[in-house]
Amino acid sequence: xxxxxxxxxxxxxxxxxxxxxxxxSGEVKVIIGYGEGYTKGKAVPVFITDPGKTDQLIFDARCxxxxxxxxxxxxxxxxxxxxxxxxxxxARAINVLILESQFKREDIFILGVVCEGVGxxxxxxxxxCVANTPPVYDELFGEPIENQGWNDExxxxxxxxxxxxxxxxxxxxxxxxxRCIKCxxxxxxxxxxxxxxxxTDKNQPQWVPTSPHSDGNYHWNLTRAFxxxxxxxxxxxxxxxxxxxxxxxxxxxxxxxxxHDEYEFIAGMDAETAPPLATYTEGEETDFIK
Amino acid sequence: MALSIHSDDFQTxxxxxxxxxxxxxxxxxxxxxxxFKPIEQAGDLFLDEILTTVSPKEFFLxxxxxxxxxxxxxxxxxxxxxxxxxEYAPPTLVFGCRPCDAAGPDIVKSVMTWDYDxxxxxxxxxxTVIAAIACVEADEACFCTSVExxxxxxxxxxxxxxxxxxxxxxxxxxxxxxxxxxxxKLIDSTKGxxxxxPERASxxxxxxxxxxxxxxxxKVREWLDNGFDHEWWNTATLSCIGCGTCTYTCPTCHxxxxxxEGGQSEGVRVKNWDSCMMSLFTLHTSGHNPRPLKSNxxxxxxxxxxxxxxxxxxxxxxxxxxxxxxxxxxxMALKGLLEQIGRLAAETPDQVAAx
Numbered sequence: 001x002x003x004x005x006x007x008x009x010x011x012x013x014x015x016x017x018x019x020x021x022x023x024x025s026g027e028v029k030v031i032i033g034y035g036e037g038y039t040k041g042k043a044v045p046v047f048i049t050d051p052g053k054t055d056q057l058i059f060d061a062r063c064x065x066x067x068x069x070x071x072x073x074x075x076x077x078x079x080x081x082x083x084x085x086x087x088x089x090x091a092r093a094i095n096v097l098i099l100e101s102q103f104k105r106e107d108i109f110i111l112g113v114v115c116e117g118v119g120x121x122x123x124x125x126x127x128x129c130v131a132n133t134p135p136v137y138d139e140l141f142g143e144p145i146e147n148q149g150w151n152d153e154x155x156x157x158x159x160x161x162x163x164x165x166x167x168x169x170x171x172x173x174x175x176x177x178x179r180c181i182k183c184x185x186x187x188x189x190x191x192x193x194x195x196x197x198x199x200t201d202k203n204q205p206q207w208v209p210t211s212p213h214s215d216g217n218y219h220w221n222l223t224r225a226f227x228x229x230x231x232x233x234x235x236x237x238x239x240x241x242x243x244x245x246x247x248x249x250x251x252x253x254x255x256x257x258x259x260h261d262e263y264e265f266i267a268g269m270d271a272e273t274a275p276p277l278a279t280y281t282e283g284e285e286t287d288f289i290k
Numbered sequence: 291m292a293l294s295i296h297s298d299d300f301q302t303x304x305x306x307x308x309x310x311x312x313x314x315x316x317x318x319x320x321x322x323x324x325x326f327k328p329i330e331q332a333g334d335l336f337l338d339e340i341l342t343t344v345s346p347k348e349f350f351l352x353x354x355x356x357x358x359x360x361x362x363x364x365x366x367x368x369x370x371x372x373x374x375x376x377e378y379a380p381p382t383l384v385f386g387c388r389p390c391d392a393a394g395p396d397i398v399k400s401v402m403t404w405d406y407d408x409x410x411x412x413x414x415x416x417x418t419v420i421a422a423i424a425c426v427e428a429d430e431a432c433f434c435t436s437v438e439x440x441x442x443x444x445x446x447x448x449x450x451x452x453x454x455x456x457x458x459x460x461x462x463x464x465x466x467x468x469x470x471x472x473x474x475k476l477i478d479s480t481k482g483x484x485x486x487x488p489e490r491a492s493x494x495x496x497x498x499x500x501x502x503x504x505x506x507x508x509k510v511r512e513w514l515d516n517g518f519d520h521e522w523w524n525t526a527t528l529s530c531i532g533c534g535t536c537t538y539t540c541p542t543c544h545x546x547x548x549x550x551e552g553g554q555s556e557g558v559r560v561k562n563w564d565s566c567m568m569s570l571f572t573l574h575t576s577g578h579n580p581r582p583l584k585s586n587x588x589x590x591x592x593x594x595x596x597x598x599x600x601x602x603x604x605x606x607x608x609x610x611x612x613x614x615x616x617x618x619x620x621x622m623a624l625k626g627l628l629e630q631i632g633r634l635a636a637e638t639p640d641q642v643a644a645x
Contacts, residue, residue, distance in 0.1 A: 038615070038626035039430060045620055047528045065620060075528060075583055179320060181344070181353060184568065185533035189619050201570045210549055211354050211562050241619035243343060243535045245322040 003116055003142060008060060011141045015085065015111060016054045018139060022083050023051040028109050029080030032070055034063040045070065049079070059085065059141075064118045066235040068093040069191040071103060082108050087115040088131030089235035092268025093191035095136055096231055099271045100278075102194055105136075112137025114145055125236045125249065128154040135269050158254050173218070179244040180217040182210065186224060186238035186248055192231045199223060225251045230259045230277040233268045292487035293466040293477065295451065300332035303482030307383055310479045312419075315349055316385040317342045326384065337386050337462075340427050341611055345541035346384050350395045350414050351563070353538075357410065358559040360552070379413040383476060384420045389443045389450070390434050390609035392422035394541030396446030400603035401544065410561070411544075419476045421449040423464070426493035428501050431612030433625045436503040439609055442494055448473030454488030463488045504625060505632035507596060507606050513635035514597040518589070522634060526627060527588040529620045534565030536614035536624070537591070542607045545571070566590050592627065 003011075019031045035046035035056040043062035047070075048054055068090045070076050086094060091112055098105050112134035117126030128151060133144040161169060184200075187193045200208040200220055208223055209216035224238075232252045239248040259265050263276040295303065307314050308330070316335045318327040323343040329335055355378065359371045384392075395415055402408040402415075425432075425441035434440060444450050444467075451464040465488050468474040477483050537543040547564035551557055564571060567588070572581045581587050599607035608624070615623035 037621040038623040039621050042621045045529045047525075069531065070529075073532075073584070075524070075585065176321075179323065181534075181538045181563070183534035183538045183565070185531070185535045185619055188531040188533040201568075206549070206551075209551060210547065211551065211560050213354055216354075237619075241531070241533065241535070243323075243539055243617040 003114065003145070007142060011113060012057065012059050015059060015113070015141050016057050018111060018141075019048065019054040019057060019083060020051045022109060023049065023054065027081065028083035030076070031057070031083040031085070031111075032067050032076070033057045033085035033111070034059060034065075034067075047076075057085070059113055061116075061118050061120055061122070063087070064123070064240060066090050066093055066189070066191050066237045068097065069189060069193075069237065071097065071108065071191070072194045083111060084108055085111045085113060086134055086137065087113055087118070088129060088134045089125075089233050090191075091134030091136050092131050092233040093235065095268040095271040096192065096233065096275075097194070099275060100194070100231075105271065110134070110137045110139075112140045114140065114142030116145070117148075123236055123240075125234050125253075127151075130266060130269070136271065155253065155257050157250060158257055161250060161254070173221075174214060176246050177217040177221050178214060179246055180212055180221065181244060182212040182216070182220065183243065185241040185243060186246075189237040189241035190228075191233075191235070191237070192228055193224075199227075221246075221248075221251065225255060228252065229255045230263070230265060230275050231267050232256060292485065293468070294454070294484050294486035294488050295464050295466050295482055296484070297332075297460070297462045297464075299482035299484070300335065301482075303480055304330060304332055306479075306481035310476075312381045312383050312476070312480075314383045314385050315346065317387070326387070329385070335386060337423065340425070340429050340432070341388055341390075341613065341616075343613075343617070344539050345391045345394060345611065345613065346387050347391075347394055347541050347544075349382060349384060349418060351398070351411055351544055351546065352378075352561070354560060354562050355410065356558040357548070357561050359557070360559075361556040362554065375409075375413045375417075378410060379417045382414075382418045384418060386423050386451075387420065388425055388611070389422045389441065389445070389447060390432075390439060390611040391541050392420045392447040393439055393443065393445040393609045395420070397542050397605050397607060397609065398544045400605060401599070404602070419448045419472050420446060421451060421473070421476075422447040423451045424453060424494050425497050426453050426491055428497045429612070429616075431615040431623065431625065432501060432610065433504055433612060434610035435498070435501045436505050436625070436628070437507055437606045437608050437610040441497045441501065444469050449477065452494065453491045455491045456488050457491070465490065505628045507600075507628075509635045510596050510628055510631050511600055513631050513638075514593055517631070517634075518593075520634075522630070523585045523589045526630065527585040527622075530567075530584045530588055530622050531620055532567060532569070532584050532587070533619065534563075534567050535617050535619065536622070537565040537567055538563055539613040539617050541609055541611055541613075542595070566594070588622075592624075592631075596628070 022028045031048040033046055034043045035058055037044040045065055045067055046056050066089055067084055114133050129148045132147045208219045232255055234252055234256055236249055265276050304314055314329045315326045316329040317324055318334050318336050324336055324339055325342055325344045326346040361369045363369050402411040448470040450467045450469055454463045454465055456463040468477050545564045547562050550559050573579045595607040
């Protein structure tokens with residue numbers, strides 16, 4: 001299924017018109033969407049409050065960022081009701097955030113956009129997208145298309161890692177994490193990192209070593225991973241943001257696979273299904289707690 | 291006597307550096323990124339890129355280093371050890387950085403000798419020779435000419451290599467200028483250098499003339515003098531995600547954090563890079579944070595680079611390398627923001643602080 005150029009133009013035009021109406025009527029105070037970047041060819045997040053400026057909005061395969069991460073920022077919350085342009089992965093993140101009581105469904109207006117994948121060439125995770133059509137929206141832009149869905153290739157790299165011996169795996173990750181400079185771009189780009197004070201920023205006591213040495217880097221990256229189990233929507237924002245090119249998606253997709261294998265759960269497909277790792281059902285096995 | 295060096299002789303240089311007691315660090319691949327790494331084989335040098343992912347800053351201001359170790363020998367007997375200069379500041383040649391990266395430590399030196407002599411930085415600066423290579427290429431993130439530097443500037447470099455028009459495929463000849471006494475000494479004690487004055491590659495001057503200054507730092511500074519409370523900060527910084535990528539890849543950002551790691555019997559006091567873009571940077575013990583918003587933090591970064599530092603030291607705390615733009619996850623280009631400030635300054639010549 002291919003969205004034609006004409007359809008893309010139609011999507012962008014109707015997005016601009018609707019965004020204008022929403023701002024003019026006062027239904028939303030700000031539209032978070034994509035616009036042209038300062039660097040030629042890059043699309044960037046834009047924040048439009050003036051109804052006369054919705055022509056800035058664009059939508060195409062360059063619109064890689066998961067905009068839902070801005071919903072946690074105090075500056076955005078202070079602006080009033082937000083209208084947000086959301087691809088499938090953004091919309092899934094929004095579902096998780098609603099489920100986790102970060103905000104209420106009615107606090108935002110979701111301009112859902114049908115997305116065939118982002119990046120040039122198309123990013124890996126998009127080839128296995130389970131939400132080409134956003135699972136939640138107030139208004140949908142573009143005709144719904146069939147999801148790519150998971151396929152034989154989706155977990156190929158994870159299975160490769162799983163076939164390594166423990167020491168091979170250890171060495172693989174030590175080498176990758178060694179490049180970490182603790183800039184926390186992975187954390188800040190992630191819609192799921194909603195803690196107002198991250199565990200690494202808690203220093204009385206200092207739970208996670210802040211140093212970018214092997215120990216500190218391993219601590220941080222594993223802590224990040226554990227906090228994403230059953231929550232990560234696989235949007236790849238963290239890996240894309242990492243200036244040191246650490247393959248964080250390999251961590252994320254291992255978690256996505258584990259959660260699906262154990263609980264048949266995929267995060268963010270709706271805002272009702274109880275997240276397996278934040279739920280306790282009476283009678284469930286607890287003998288692993290010693 | 292005019293000097294030159296040919297890339298075919300880099301191995302000779304590297305071998306003689308080792309003999310003369312220098313380690314050489316240069317641009318090299320590390321997975322899919324590039325950074326400055328110890329180089330022993332000329333083939334490991336990667337000089338084709340406009341700029342490495344990270345600057346060679348870490349060889350002056352270490353990303354992470356122990357500055358003190360302690361060990362309890364008895365109940366009240368503490369053994370304290372500080373690293374020796376020989377350990378943390380071995381004689382080093384930083385080879386093949388760009389002029390913007392060479393300028394970094396020179397600019398930062400002003401603050402490192404201001405109210406307190408940072409001996410870790412100063413000892414390293416003292417034992418390090420910088421051999422920069424002029425640029426034959428620039429990209430749209432580059433803006434050295436806007437901050438009083440150039441693709442062939444000598445600021446901070448001890449030796450400057452100018453690519454010549456004599457290049458064939460993978461090989462390249464350079465004309466060599468010793469700028470400082472330190473640079474001269476290194477050349478005299480090592481091999482690979484030759485007499486000769488090869489013709490300067492025209493690409494350098496093309497880059498220079500194409501890279502027109504895009505803002506006037508003096509005008510920017512004037513606007514910043516009164517612009518602290520301007521509404522612009524709030525809107526211009528909305529897309530910032532609040533990570534430290536810009537500051538950690540920057541050749542002039544020099545803030546660090548000191549942390550004690552260890553327990554009751556032994557441990558180390560370490561110094562790590564820190565970033566003003568993170569809210570924890572200014573969080574007080576009381577819970578009060580004077581810079582709670584990202585606009586406050588972004589303003590601090592621009593103010594520090596283009597007003598406070600120039601106010602104190604008459605130097606801009608930026609070399610125009612453009613890494614902050616190249617690596618920003620949301621394309622928050624410092625250059626673009628400074629252009630905006632330049633336009634604001636032009637619109638309101640007698641600007642009075644708004645708000």
